[in-house]
Amino acid sequence: MTSAALSPPSARPLAVSNWLLSLCGLIFVMVVVGGITRLTESGLSITEWKPITGAIPPLTEAQWLREFELYKRIPEYQQINKGMSLADFKNIFFWEWAHRQLGRVIGLAALLPLAWFAFKKAIPSGYGWRTGSIFLLVCVQGAIGWWMVASGLTERTDVSHVRLAVHLLTALFIFGFALWTALDLRSASAVPRKIPTLGLWAFAALAIQLLFGAYVAGLDAGYAFNTWPLMGDSLYPAAAPWLEPFFRNFVDNPVTVQFIHRWWAFVVVAFAVMLARRLKRVSRKHSIALHAAVGTQILLGIWTLWSGVDLHVAVAHQATAALVVAAFVAGVHRLAVAGALSRSRAAPLVAA
Known part of the structure; x- marks a missing residue:
């Protein structure tokens, strides 16, 4: 008996697949922005992890000066970027903020449709654990991102390349896992x-x-x-x-x-x-x-x-x-x- 035969009548494999493909698109953009963040040496410009309040960037001169003062305390500024202007700091801050903001968007894009599909019993049987795992992996990826950034805030002038590798490979694993699941849902009878x-x-x-x-x-x-x-x-x-x-x-x-x-x-x-x-x-x-x-x-x-x-x-x-x-x-x-x-x-x- 196929998984589709055991699925509730309200199951909507194509809709769930489309959601996962959209999530893959967002992760692809995230990988690109992450690359820019790394190559422009922007990743250590935000020295605090504020998953909620951090969504709002500095809006006043005083807020910008506070963020800049926090950045001046870390080795990257003291040993490499000492004397950097506030304008230059704003440029690197933008890419790290954009990277984190996109992470928040991906988190919501993973959670809200999942909750809706689960409420509507639209997820075919056998796919609940997969879609739930994708959301959990997205959450874990956010924590890995901060773990990576934290490695460059005290003694190093950059982030740990090992932690960077964990961060990138986790992103690409989520991307591949979500894509495979989406393709399964589009195949005959949504059979894994x-x-x-x-x-x-x-x-x-x-x-x-x-x-x-x-x-x-x-x-x-x-x-x-x-x-x-x-x-x-x-x-x-x-x-x-x-x-x-x-x-x-x-x-x-x-x-x-x-x-x-x-x-x-x-x-x-x-x-x-x-x-x-x-x-x-x-x-x-x-x-x-x-x-x-x-x-x-x-x-x-x-x-x-x-x-x-x-x-x-x-x-x-x-x-x-x-x-x-x-x-x-x-x-x-x-x-x-x-x-x-x-x-x-x-x-x-x-x-x-």
Whole structure:
């Protein structure tokens, strides 16, 4: 018996799916704004976490001066931005405020429709825990965001790159989870689909690449070498500093992190090609979308290095990362649907 058969008559899978797709759109915008916030070094401009009252920005000169005084107390100002004007502070404050404000919007966009659909008993059976989990993850993501910011308020001049990675990967996980759920709700009888084995491996490879991309951003490792395919005159610079113990280089060494991010990309390409070849048999448009997203991302990554981490190129690179996640999720889901359909057609023959 399918989940749809057990759903209440009032279930509205398409409406719930549309809500989740809208949420994905907001998360995509959030990833872009988060990238701008990071690249403009704006993330530490607001030194307090006020989930409710913080929605209102400073409106008077006195309020602006108070926020500026709070910023002057942290190491980033004292060691890097000392002497910054109030006008410059307002510029970086805007991006961090916009990032947090969008987080509030996403929180409401996750909660209010969920409450309405639950009240109307419009959520199909088997999807209550998923939609509820998405809302809870959005709440947790807000706490992770502050946990990340707090790491740069006392001793560091920037946020922890490890916490930044947790923050970014959680955002992209919510994005992918919401998209997969939305696609499930649009499939025949709103039946949940299992991730095929190739999809699991592809997601794992992509997650590693996104992790090192976050490390690159957090360590400013994109500035280490602006040449490609070589790093300077060699594949890996022999004179590059090496950290002890050994494993720290895979987390804290900007040169090593950039090197891994450069070349692990082609492991992701290999999985994308395997997925696209299978997709070509069932959905040519999904195959093309996967090739286009990954190919564009590779080119933007190289361009980001060559440009010396130009703001616009780097933001496009982060935005396209979310599109790559979307292409992988949509493609793997299409394979899952095709596989389930193939098995259902073969079942009578096996029984016979």
